[in-house]
Amino acid sequence: DQQVKQNSPSLSVQEGRISILNCDYTNSMFDYFLWYKKYPAEGPTFLISISSIKDKNEDGRFTVFLNKSAKHLSLHIVPSQPGDSAVYFCAAVDDKIIFGKGTRLHILP
Amino acid sequence: EAQVTQNPRYLITVTGKKLTVTCSQNMNHEYMSWYRQDPGLGLRQIYYSMNVEVTDKGDVPEGYKVSRKEKRNFPLILESPSPNQTSLYFCASSLTRTGNTEAFFGQGTRLTVV
Secondary structure: OOOEEOOOOEEEEEOOOOEEEEEEEOOOOOOEEEEEEEOOOOOOEEEEEEEOOOOEEEEOOEEEEEEOOOOEEEEEEOOOOHHHOEEEEEEEEOOOEEEOOOEEEEEEO | OOOEEEEOOEEEEOOOOOEEEEEEEOOOOOEEEEEEEEOOOEEEEEEEEEEOOEEEEOOOOOOOEEOOOOOOEOOEEEOOOOHHHOEEEEEEEEOOOOOOOOOEEOOOEEEEEO
């Protein structure tokens, strides 16, 4: 049973607009959530994280929102840039890191 | 430069021929792990290690072995590879296994078993 779900396999967004990537989880004991970005032929790289005691964390163009009651988090990228085209993995941490299946983001010119 | 190094990057082998994928990190991290990435399945953890001589199974350990004799190295061993182990493999390390600790990933090893 998937504990971390990314239900959108892909997403296309116009350059300059906001990209919103979504993630749902089932285990209320997760204490941290992370987003990773992956380009083809490279390993995933850490993007941003949020503690379960917070509801928002911002780093430049990237903001992660956490809604604990809905067991839902989202990553907002604004404005979206061509270099943001990649696969984004949501991950949750309890005693290990559990990854979602990823969402491929395409930024359209 | 902080990094996780995997070798080889690409490998084609035949069924049953033992192979080892090496992983080394230079950050003195305690926690290391192996993942495989398959289409539609995301990243699934194979094995992890919390410190030297301490290893444990992840979600998909069947057909794999690991060892952690030194802190910096965490090789992945396939004693008798099979075609269903054709995949993209990533090694990762982090300071600890929990909390807000960023995991650093290697560049990946694309394995094909024929």
